Structures are given as structure tokens and as C-alpha cells.
Amino acid sequence: MSELTPRQQKILGMVIRTYIDTATPVGSKALAESGELGVSSATIRNEMAILEELGYLTHPHTSAGRVPTDKGYRYFVERLMDDIELTPEEKNMVRHQFHQARLEMSQWMQLAAAVLARLSRSAALVTAPKLEQPRLRHLELISTQSQLVLMVVVFQGGLVRQRMLSLREPITQDVLSQIADKFNKTCVGLDASSIRARMTDLADFEAEVLKLLLDLMDDSRDQALGEVYRDGLSEVLQEPEFNRSSEANALVNALEQPGFLSDVMRAPVGTVQVVIGGEGRWRELSACSMVFARYGVEGFATGALGVLGPTRMPYGKAIGAVRYVADLMSDLVSDLYTD
């Protein structure tokens, strides 16, 4: 890819910025009249023709202004964009909201989704952090009815999971407590495989508890599926590109599909990824872009968050918001969940 001249870069940037603003194709005349270039519309036309030949711009039809291509957006995001940082006021606002919230993951996630949606004017998604290597911290068995037992498991770090278990024959609470004690005495601090190795020679019911516990530990590793928080869908559906319902539908579908997020958002913690126009992999999302990041503590517990909007999204704000919120969430996970 040959380098663009400074003027070409400037023109490309202007086209994209105006298009993001107005959602209508931008013509040479409008750019010339803005005065920032000091050249005539004819010159701009020539440059635009070159940019089009290089694949950064297109025409919807012969006599309309120019519209950025996915490649154009990519170039813009990687080289031309400025003010990726949120403003101090925005940061303050976000921090303030997080400060107000209770110390609870589900609240944060919802809050994070709301903040992302508001700041980036796109639909936001946040998945719960999943433990990479869950270690047992505490196990409790509680009889709720004669034939039903509630198992509450606290993992190292403070994540709590529960599961129910139905019995063939009644077991008293005392016996249950003894069994729980046995697990707590032997298995605290261990991961699933160590627990499996350690707990042998178990009575009938104990074996069942063990099975359920291991199952739960396995599940916690990718329970991201279930707990996903969304926000901002209604805002993004107002964008003109989603008036045609086929586009809108693709987006709503993607958001509703439970597996979608975890499929898409594979990335190391600390980097912000931008997927423009579905990037070939998600054909139905060719009108959408995603900005997302993983958050949490690598190797311990990570989740994903991001925004989904039209390719014509305000990338600067979106990237800034995703980065800032991801960092914030990482801090929270690190502060609260790691010992």
C-alpha cells in the first residue's frame, strides 16, 4: 500500500469526519467551502478520484458525493484519528457513577453497558468476567426441603455460584454440614483437577456433590454465555442506516444471539480492537463496526465489553470509552477479586 500524501490524508479525514456527522455522501464543493484546504473543488475532486482508485472511498452512484469504504475507515482509525481520550469531564462522570454503585459485579456490568452506550452512541455489550482457573474457597450445603439441597460455592476471589441438587432419600442438615466440612477441610485453594485427585473413596452422596462441584467449576469458566448486559439498542436503531429493517435485523439478531459475543471478542486484555464492517467474518454485520476489549486480570478472570454500531460510528469516542471503561473494570476485578 503506497503512502498517501499529507493532503490526501487531510481530505480523507475530512470526508470521514463529515460523513460520520451527517450520514450523507460528502462532495468536493462542501469540502472546498469549508476553507480548511485552500484549494479549489476541482483539485479536491482529483484527489478524491485517486483516493477512490486506491480503495478508500466510493460513490453510491455517479453523481453523489463520496462515502468512506471499510478500508477508508480502517486507515482513519489507524492513522488519522485524534482525541481518542475521553475528556476529563467524561472521565469524571464515569468514575463518579462507578463510585456511586454498590460493590457488585452485576451492577458494574450494567453500569458499564449504560456508560458505553451513552458515550459512544452505539449499542453496548458487557459480559461477566469468567474465572480462568477457579479455586475453591468455601462450600456450603443447605437443605431447603427434605429432598432438595442447595449447594453454594464461593471461589477464591469472591465469586459465588449456586446449584440445586435433588436427593433420592432425605439427608439431615447435620450430615450435610459434615460433608461440606470435609470438602472445606481438604479442598480449599485447589482447582478442579486437584480436587478430583484429592477426593477419592467417597460415599454415594459425597460423590454426587463432588460431581456437581466439578461441574460448576467447569461451567464458571465460561458462564459468560448467560450473563450478558446490553444497553443502547434503541439509540442505535434510530441511526439512518438501520431504517431499512434488514440491516437492523442483523444487528438485533447479533445482539440477541448468546454465543455471538464470546465468539467475537477474543483479544488480550489491555488492547482495544476495532472490527470494521464485520471484516468478512460476520457477513450479516457488513454495515456494522465493533469496538471492544477484554478486561480483567489475564490468567485469573477476564470478561469482554464493547460497542456495536454502524460503520459510520464515532470511532474516537467509542475507542476512548471502551478503553477507559475496560481499564476501570480491570481495576475493579483486580482490586476485589484477586487476593
Next chain:
Amino acid sequence: MSELTPRQQKILGMVIRTYIDTATPVGSKALAESGELGVSSATIRNEMAILEELGYLTHPHTSAGRVPTDKGYRYFVERLMDDIELTPEEKNMVRHQFHQARLEMSQWMQLAAAVLARLSRSAALVTAPKLEQPRLRHLELISTQSQLVLMVVVFQGGLVRQRMLSLREPITQDVLSQIADKFNKTCVGLDASSIRARMTDLADFEAEVLKLLLDLMDDSRDQALGEVYRDGLSEVLQEPEFNRSSEANALVNALEQPGFLSDVMRAPVGTVQVVIGGEGRWRELSACSMVFARYGVEGFATGALGVLGPTRMPYGKAIGAVRYVADLMSDLVSDLYTD
């Protein structure tokens, strides 16, 4: 309201059923040709004119077929509708799916939403059951870091809630366990106000635990706000009435609004309510109908579930589905959560 003649009822029913099917105004000729009435289109026209005068039908314009009014739908739902029951196959399918799922409220809720959406071809909403009068079953305090404590509370019936608590000065796990024990010895089986009355003379930190516990018990009473499961949005947005994005937006907005559901779905357990065209109270939902019910055990724990679709929704299926799923969920709550 004067009574409709049997033939008028039959015509009204046919108009509504065909309109629900086709989403296009239905004319006298089409009804006459279906052959079920044995009269000519002219007669049907006369009857339709009367039905229009009475307010059950309208014209979109002079020369289009008839469209039901909200009043027409209401009459239909209350007097004309048949097969409100799901078919045995559908019931089987639903029961089977619930049988497959794990013994876990969040799974059931998600499943219920999915089933409702599929059966009624509308958007479905399910809120978690909230405890009317939570009683403490078990309390656990776990230190996760030097300055952080995780409080896990199990309520009578098996609902588990957690909250974190940051300390001014470190407290050892032993001390924490002693405090938890104190609560468990004195307060098990009590509701919030009894606990408040019982636990007096508390040390500094104990008072804080008490406050948090009471707070949590209070919250659990209407935590419905947070935990809401949705499904079927993408399907319902495909319906022709939501091509105009303003209608669609009202619907998406309503679904995203957290308070909306709890506002709307006030009803006793065991009855299915039908709100047609927003019924004046929800002006922005004038193109939508809702079918919903409360489920659970009255006086102990109840939640709400329902579907939201165009006024032109398949009421029979929707009501049947809502009733069946609500009953199923009630049974589950009753089986698992009551002692």
C-alpha cells in the same frame, strides 16, 4: 353495549383472524369467497358497516378492507377466541425443555423467555421472582482480602444473594466466622424487622453487617428491576407494523427501560392479563399489545412474565403460552423454594 348477532360475531372473528394472519386489511369479497358464511359480499358489507359504526372495525381509507380496532380485539379476546390451550405437542415440548434444564432460576427464566417468544411469535419478558417477606436462612462472611469481606446470604427457600463490604481495618476470618455464627444462631428464620429488633447492642462492625443484611433483604424484595430476561425481539421487529421505525423504537425503548415491566405487570398470580393497544396508559405503545401474568406463590415469592407484540398478535397462542409457562414456573417456585 348492545349484543352482536351471531353472524356479526362470526364476521368479526373472521376479519380479525385473517387480519392477524395477513396483516392487510380484509375486504368483504375475500370473506364471501371463503364460503364459510353462505351469504354474498354485499351482505357482509352491510354487516361490516354496522360493526364499524359500533366501533369494532375501521377503514384505513375509504376504499380499503376493514381492520380491527382495539375494541374489536378486546371483544375477540373476551368472547370469540378459541383454542387458548396449547396443543399437547407444544406442552410436551415445553415441559421437555424445562426438564432438560438445570435446577436454577436464571436458566428457567431464560428458557421461559425463549419458549414464550417462540410460541407467541412476540417479544418475551421474564422477571425474577422476588421474595415478599425474605427470611434469613444462613449467613456467611468470608474475607477475600485484608480489607474486603464477602457476605453471602441464603434466604429461606434457597435464594442466594451476595454483597461486598470494605473495612476500615482488617478483621481475621476467625472473627468474621464468629460474627456470622452469632447471626446464624439468633436470626435464622426471621424476617428483616424481627432481625432488627433482635440484634441490638452490636459492636461497630457487627452493626455494619446488620445494616448491609437488612439492606440486602430489602433489596431482594424488588430486585426484579435488575434481573430481567428478554427474548424474541428480533422476530417481532420483522413484523410489518414495525417497519416504520417510530413504532419499532417505542417497543425497543419499552423493553430496554428497566422499570417498565414491574410498572405494567401488576396482577394476581393465576390470571392472565391482556392489554391491547397500550390501553391509553402507555401512549407510546398504542401499536402493541401485551399478554402477561404473575407467577410464583402469592405471599411468598412472585415474578412476572409476558409477551409484547403488535396488536395484531396471535392472542390465542400468546395467552395459552403465557398461562402454561406461568403455571410451570409457579410449580417450580413452589416445589423448590417453599419449605
Next chain:
DNA sequence: CTTAGCACTCTCGATGTGAGAGTGCTAAAC
């Protein structure tokens, strides 16, 4: 290399038109 000028293309909104669907009304038939 830049720019003015110009012909050309294409969209968009307004306008018009004919076919089709459905109605309301009237008068005749049962």
C-alpha cells in the same frame, strides 16, 4: 500542478395516470 468551465449522469421529489380493490348505495328479488 492547479483551476475554471462544461457536459454529463444520477437522485430526488413532485406530478400524473391507469389498474385494482373495496366501498356505499339503490333497486330489484326472495
Next chain:
DNA sequence: GTTTAGCACTCTCACATCGAGAGTGCTAAG
């Protein structure tokens, strides 16, 4: 009295036409 056939009328919808406007590409001159 109810039903029906017939007919004029109305309104939408799809389609075509048309001019204005916007924007382009090209050419030739600065």
C-alpha cells in the same frame, strides 16, 4: 324485511415522466 346484484365512486399503489440540483470527470488554459 332481508338479501343480493349492479354500479358509481373513492382511494391506494405501482409506474412513468420530468425538472431541479448536486456532483462528477474531463479538457484546456493558467
